Amino acid sequence: MDLKKISKDKFAPAQIDANKSEEINKPSLNYWQDAWLRVRKNKGAIVSLFILAIITIMALVGPHLNSYGVDEQNLKHNNLPPRIQGLENISWLPFDGELKRKNGDTYNAYEVKNVENYYWLGTDSLGRDLFTRVWKGTQISLYIALLAAAIDMIIGVIYGAISGFVGGRTDNIMQRITEILVGIPNLVVVILMIIVLDPGILSITIALTVTGWVGMARVVRAQVMKLKQQEYVLAARTLGLSNGKIISKHLVPNLAGVIIVNTMFTIPNAIFFEAFLSFIGLGLQPPLASLGTLIDDGFKVLQLYPYQMIIPAIVISLIMICFNMIADGLRDALDPKMRD
Template identity: 35%
Template sequence: MSDLAQMPSLAPHAPETRGRSLFSLAMRRFRRNRAAIAGSIVLVLVALFSFVGPLFSDHAYDQVFPSYVSVPPSLSPRPGAETLQGAMESAVQRARVRLESFTVEGHSFTATLGADQPIDPRTTRYIDRANEFDDTTVKETQEDGRKLIVEGRVTREYFPFGTDSNGRDLLVRVMLGGQISIAVGVLASLVSLGIGVVYGATAGYLGGRIDNVMMRFVEILYSLPFVFLVVLLVVFFGRSFILIFLVIGAVEWLDMARIVRGQTLALKRREFVGAAESLGLSDWQIIRRHIIPNTIGPVVVFVTVIVPKVILLESFLSFLGLGVQAPLTSWGALIAEGANNIQSAPWLLIFPSIFFVVTLFALNFVGDGLRDALDPRDR
């Protein structure tokens, strides 16, 4: 009997089961939504384009190319071979000398300059000032200095998105606009999310006179003109990038508060809230643990709508001179500028609009996916 007791048990062990958290279940449902995954990938690509793209560009966002004003988009390098002759003639004309010959071989050029008087060797500065040429040096002097043979390098630039009316690379401008628009949209949405959710959940759960007073305060803020509020804050705190998303977020939380309040009024009558009250939880504990988590679905969807709305509000402020100022820009400011030049330079409107619309659709797909994944009824 003792030998049997010492023998190991031959009964199979029960398989170990691991519980899954609500977050892991929500992420599993989110990954099954192909549209939401595609939207997330698009948002990541747009963010990489906006924030990482400028690191690989040779042009600065405020760099002006006087020779390439309102140039249409092209994958070919500029200048073309047919325009180099005219560019050199314009450069030597400003130097008040004659262009007697001009040849181009690959990325190098050779030009012969002539004049009735001896030519100052510093005349090559006029050639270097043109965007097409650089590193111009005097190779040979003839006829007692009245003829110079100069050589230099042909500078070729790429403008896949074209240039604007000031000669700035639109590709880099769209990247910079994406940085500011995405930053303002996300930060302002977070401000409105933080204020609106807490305010609306508190008003809806407490109810009674407190709810009445809190919502009357919201209606008073609704009655204030948005532009007047912005001007007032700019006068007191000065114009800054941080003020832009603070002002927009301080206004957009009103809609968020009303939505969360409506959800809270429906949730406060549910059985789990009554069970939490019977356990002796305080009002703030019930709001934080039960009310706010169950309003995440509609809130997330509303946040995805706020972001493009905030981008448009930011462009409106920039148009009034209260937002982003030149040479900084945003997608909204680029779209407004492109709308004014739609007949002469339609690419100024097309490219920023494409990025804005793509970002809008991606946010909507991600919002729908998060709503379905975080819906308490699907848990």
């Protein structure tokens, strides 16, 4: 009885339009759009990108947010802890201007020295504002790291592409040169640069770029040796393209993902190396400030004024973690083997 209630139209075959059988409903995505969709799924990379953008903006505008100069000294206001207007009365926040003596007693350093000014991140032993110096030091550290990474990328890509594409005796000679450079410690190069040049941004940049490009060159060489056997390279040769145009037009664009990922890993390494050199006294010299010099100055008074080391250490840790997280996200997004 229930079958009689069902209309016969329900059993008719579906009418399929042959013109729409192969219609693509979703818009086609190019390589970079697809990679960006994959990066967006990585929450760690997105959060790191957001934090890194804030740090970069603060490095540019932070030194100009208050009236204190980078090298402005006021010995009467030396070694003052952080104090922020409006937050100084909240006891559980470290912005009330209080310090602890060696016996454990707490006192307000601003009241003891009769200081009415507000130093958001405190002052150092010479009375210089740490807020201004931290962001100026971040600016210099990022500048050195990005400059060294850019030079490493340019030299490494060109050297590795030529070595891998030409091959033969040329490749053999070029690889022996890289092996010699790898055997030279960076610290020895830095000391030689300081003997020839004055300690500063130029000597550190040169020291970072003398051997820093070798890793990039090896990765690019291995990828070029694999890609140069592909059919589109043979077609380009058949059409009469020169070796230089084949490298620049066909090989390097296909290596963009590998180049970007390796460059992103190079930047935190350069930041750490610059901070290490400044910490041992071979980096920037006063009155210039970088995150490494600020950590070195804070380390000397760590037990009495721990904020002078903790604050720049937090900034450099955030920068290195963010760059590594972004590099991991880009590696997963740009590597075809990692596709879902």
